[in-house]
Amino acid sequence: MSTLLEFVDKLKEKNEAWVASVVEAYGEVTVFVPAGSIVDVCRSLKEEHGFDMLADLCGADRGPEEDPRFEVNYHLFSTTHYQRLRLKVLLAEDDAHVHTVTHLWKTADWHERETYDLVGVKFDGHPDLRRILLPSDFDGHALRKDYPLRGYEPYSLN
Secondary structure (H helix, E strand, C coil), X not given: CCCHHHHHHHHHHHCHHHCCEEEEECCEEEEECCHHHHHHXXXXXXXXXXXXXXXXXXXXXXXXXXXXXXXEEEEEECCCCCCEEEEEEEECHXXXXXXXXXXXXXCHHHHHHHHHHHHCCEEECCCCCCCCCCCCCCCCCCCCCCCCCCCCCCCCCX
């Protein structure tokens, strides 16, 4: 059985540009992947290395003062060798989009819609990118750090 860092080394062997950096902490490995390479990295990990389950995909706003501002985290799991691997894509505020992975894992559909809905990251090629939790006429993205605590509408306690 390979260690997680051996999987990272195999990715680097296939294409050095796929791995921007690696962080190992608390028994977990996070691979930072350029946005343009995420589909190729996911396909390789799924088809060649047994990471056959997308356990979670989520987005985060690192804050308006951060550059890049947004991140998308892909939590992969292998049902054959029982290992977890996190991929992270960093996105600038003025270019907050990445290609969908719905063609690799069907579960990405809902996760990507939730990330779009709450954080505002767009997933190019997504089959049905629309709000999933908030009303379709909701103004903004509720989990952005610059979103007003009480929303954009006048708020009254009466």
